[in-house]
Amino acid sequence: MPLLYWLKKTGIDILNCENMSMSSKPKLAVSSCLLGKKVRYNGDAAEFRPLNRIWSEHLELIGVCPEVGIGMGVPRPTIRLVKNEERISLIDPKNGHDYTDAMLEYAEIQSDFLVASGISGFVFKKDSPSCGLERVKVYRGDNPQAVRDGAGLFAKVFTTLYPHIPVIEEGRLTDALQAEHFLARVHFFHEWQTIGEEGWTASKIMKFHAEHKLFLLSRAPDSKRMLGRIIAEGFDNDEHPENVALKYMTEAQKNLSTLTKRGRIAHAMERVVGRLPQISKPAKKELLEVIHSFRRGLLPRSAAMILLSHHINQHDANNPIHKNFVSPIPMEIGLMAKV
Ligand code: SF4
Structure with missing residues (x-):
């Protein structure tokens, strides 16, 4: 069966993606309705415009609709999460049809497929019983009042299987700080994927960690030492480098899931200034x-980063530690000017 036909049948749409092999642009999986695809239960879309208009120039966007993927079609009945004792099921409340097993099976296969194709992150549609990451309505038995304490079934499977891949709901992307931080995590992850593409070795892991120290310091300062310990313990225990690299990224993304603060970024900037000994006193004063x-x-942030980049380029152009810190995301996305 031709690949594109199979992908369509399984609820996957590909934007700006000629094929599913590794490429230089990070790949981002996205709930299809957010990309403007009319796949919602009522035949509508829920387009989140920045994805199509701006992000698509810098990322390959792969749309995924789990409900279409399990063969529900468009339009379709609405489904909901229902909790009975400890089991949460995906149910059509009108006729009681249970979609849980179909969704669990689809989610496992599709998550594996997306990860094998090299995605570096996932943007999920909030509130959906399939795609929502948190605060999704869960009904208890026949009680008509739902409690917002669930996660969509597809999203739950994906995040359980692949906790080292950055995820977010589109609702959070309306906040520039959250959007910038998420994209920085995606690019950090993409670099890890690219470096590890031909297999991890001890020296590659240590080099990756060393080259991202400033980035980590600026986003999750406590993680720097903890990640160093994961590397050291892994090799003391003769663990395979692939395992160590996976543990490293899982822990890094867990720490990076908390939003950074201005003060941390500014502190890391000052550390860079301290490493530019050739800079003249007046230039240093202006920069500080x-x-x-x-x-x-x-x-x-863009004002300080541009001036800092100017001095780095003059004095220390090839140091990847600085590059990874000052250019965590493409400037053209425009988020650095808003944070
Ligand atoms: S929220 Fe998820 S399941 Fe619902 S229409 Fe969007 S992509 Fe499909």
Whole structure:
């Protein structure tokens, strides 16, 4: 069966993606309705415009609709999560039809397929009993009042199987700080994928960690030492480098799931300034003043980063530690000017 025909049948749409092999742009899986696909139960879409209009220039977007994937079609009846004792099921409340097993099987196969194709993150549609990551309505027995304490079944399977891959709901992407931080996690993950593509070795892991120290310091300062310990313990225990690399990324993404603060970014910027010994006193003073203004919220991060990049390029152009810190996401996405 031709690949594209099979993908359509299984609820996958591909934007800007000629094939599913590794490429230089990170691949992002997205709930299809967010990409403007009319796949919702009522035949509508729920387009989140920045994805199609801006993000698609820098990322390959792969749309996935789990409900279409299990053969529900469009339009279709609405389904809901129902909890009986400890089991949560995906049910059509009108006729009691149970879609749980079909969704669990689909989610496992499709998650494996997406990860094998090299996705670096997943944007899920909030509130959906299939795609929502958190606070999804769960009904108890016949009680008409739902409690918002569930996760969509497909999203739950994906995040359980692959906790090292960054995920977010589109509702959070309306906040520039959250969007920038998520994209930085995606690019960090993509770099890890690219470096590990031909297999991990001890020296590759240590190099990756060393080259991302400033990035980690600016986003999740406590994780730096913890990740160093994971590497050291892994090799003390003769663990396979692939296992160590996976543990490393799982722990890193867990730590990075908390939003960073201005002060942490500004602190990391000042560390870079301290590593530029050739910089003249007046230039250093000006740079520190700009960083201080950013810290106080008087200037956007892009202003301080551009000036910092200018001095890095003059004095220390090829140091990947600095590059990974000052360019965690493409400047053209415009988020650095808003945070
Ligand atoms: S929320 Fe998920 S299951 Fe529902 S229409 Fe969107 S992609 Fe399909």
